[in-house]
Structures are given as C-alpha cells and as structure tokens.
Amino acid sequence: MEEEKEDQENNVEENSAKKENEAKSQLEEISLEDKVKELEDKLLRSAAEIENIRKRSEKERTEAYKIGISLFVKDFVPVLDNIERALASLKGSDEINYESFVEGISATEKDIINLLEKHGIQQINPINEKFDPLFHEALFEAESDDHEPGFVTQVIEVGYVIDKRLIRAAKVGVSSKK
Template sequence: MTEQANENRAPEEAEAANTPATDAPEFQADTEAFLRLAKENEELKDRALRLAAEMENLRRRTQRDVADARSYAVTNFARDMLSVSDNLRRALDAIPPQALEAGDAGFKSLAEGVEMTERAMLSALERHGVKKIAPEGERFDPNFHQAMFEVPNSEVPNNTVVQVVQTGYVIGDRVLRPAMVGVAKGGPKAGEAPAQAADTSQAE
C-alpha cells in the first residue's frame, strides 16, 4: 500500500517541479524588466513620431520660406522703382497740353520716350509679380487703399472709391504700396441701393 501511494505522488511531484513558480523573485524581476522595457519602447516610439512630425513641419516651413524669398526678394527694389515710375508720370504731366496739341515735335518725342520708358519699367515689374491696384468704383478696403479725402456723392454707395490720387501696387498677395484714394460720403450703405430700388418698383 505504501509503495502504491509513493507511486501516485511521484507524478504529482514531478509536475509540480516542472511548473514555474510565479511567486519566485526571479519571475517578478523578469516581469518588472519586461514592463520597463515595454514602457521605454513606447516612449522611444512616441519620441520618434514627434521628431518625424517636427522634421515634416520644418520641411514645410523651409519650402514656404524659400517660396517667399523667391516671390518677395525684389520687394525693396520694386518699391524704389515705383518712385522712379512716379517721377516719369510727373514728367509726362508737366508737358504742356498745348504743346502736344500744337504738334510740337520736341515735346511729342519727349512724351513718347517717357511713356515707352514707363511702360517698359512697369512691364518688367509685372514679370516679377508686381501688379497695379485699380480700385476706382470698388468698396474701400483699408488693407489695400489709403483714404486721403472724402467726396460728397449720394449716387454711389458710401465708402466707394471714386478717385485715385496715386496708383497702388501689390507683389504676390502683399501690398507693396497702398493706393491713395478719395472715397464717397453720403450715399447709401453698400447693399441698400438694390433694396430701395425694389421698394420703389413695388410702390409703383
């Protein structure tokens, strides 16, 4: 009987010997090390993703800066050239109209030469992204226009540009020089005129 009991306990003891002791210090140490490595791995992964995002943002900013440098590199030069263009226009305006009407060859040749020079200069500036602002008849926009005076005019909506004193220019989507303008005062607010017209037609 004793021998049979010993034989029955032998497989159980062998199985117990092969089963890992989860409470053993070595097992706990291995588990803690695994968890620590997993956490470090997640931190490294997160850091790598952030670094990749920062590099992508840097690449985009660099591309934008390069594009801006190409588009606006001539800004200061273009602004100086506008002063020259203004002087050419003043020279044209200084030529007596009577001399041109009388067919004075000297004044006519001078006017033609100055006009050709002005057109060539503005054409060259336009090739580099500089364009005129032609705001007459448009609503006043402080981002592109500089109001110099008000003109009493009830026939157009209030704050409509009715006169351009000095031509404005933009380079790309930036203002190189605002247009100096006169704006209407005393007319209906923008958007009111159509409603008033509709009311008048209904009354009739």
C-alpha cells in the first residue's frame, strides 16, 4: 500500500510537472507569437515609412527641378525679349542697318553665354587642345603643319558641360599624321 501511495504521489508529481511544463511551453509559445506579431507590425510600419520617404524624396526632387527650370527661364526671358525687339526693328524699316543688327546679335550672344555661366554651364571650345573623346566629337581629320597628330585644329560647334557632366560634345576637326 505504501508503494501504491508512493506511486500515486509520484504520478501526481509527474502530472503536476508535466502540466507545469505544458503551461510554461504554452506561455512561451504565446509570448513568441506576441513577439512575432510585434515584429511583423514593426516591419510593416518600417516598410510604410520607407515608402513615404521615397515618395516625399521624389516629390522634393520634382519640385527642385521645377524651381531650377523656373529660375533659368526667368533669367532667359530678357534675352528672348532682346531678340524679339531686334526682329521687330527690322520689320518696321525699309533700310536695314546691318552693322547695328550684328552688334545686337553679338550682344545677345554674350547675354546667353553669361546666362549659361550663371547657371553653371560652361562652354567647351577646345581649339589647339589634345582631342578628348569624352568631350569632343571628331567630324574629320586633316593634315596640319602647325599641330601634332591628335590635336583639335578646328571647332565646328562648341560643346557644353555642367559640373564636368557633358551636355553636348564639341564637334571638332582633328590633326592627323602627314
């Protein structure tokens, strides 16, 4: 009987220990599920925040572009006005003063160059410089007594860069071997 009593006590203890372990396991499982839900929520919030930052950055970039273009156009409009006045002066006159017209065009060209420089755009006029395929487009080669081979001897069209980024390559003639 005592053995039965001991067995019953052992069984009760084992059952208690099993139930306690099961309860702990269930609590741990619930705790892990809560942690997973919390992490999933954080992940979703982070993803939404990243998407909002991306959209805001794109909007700011677009706005900055529009502001930059607006500033450039604002500076360019007076140059356009000068061209329109020059053309209007030709239409209203029977006699054309070519000298003053050429002076006006020359002044307008200077205004445009100054405007471009104001906005960080530089001309590439590589006469007598070594040919650089990154900034020059060779249209032809010609023998030259005055230049070593591979030097720019003639500029057909100047090129343009902004912050060392090419806008348009200078179109050039290049010296070749005799």
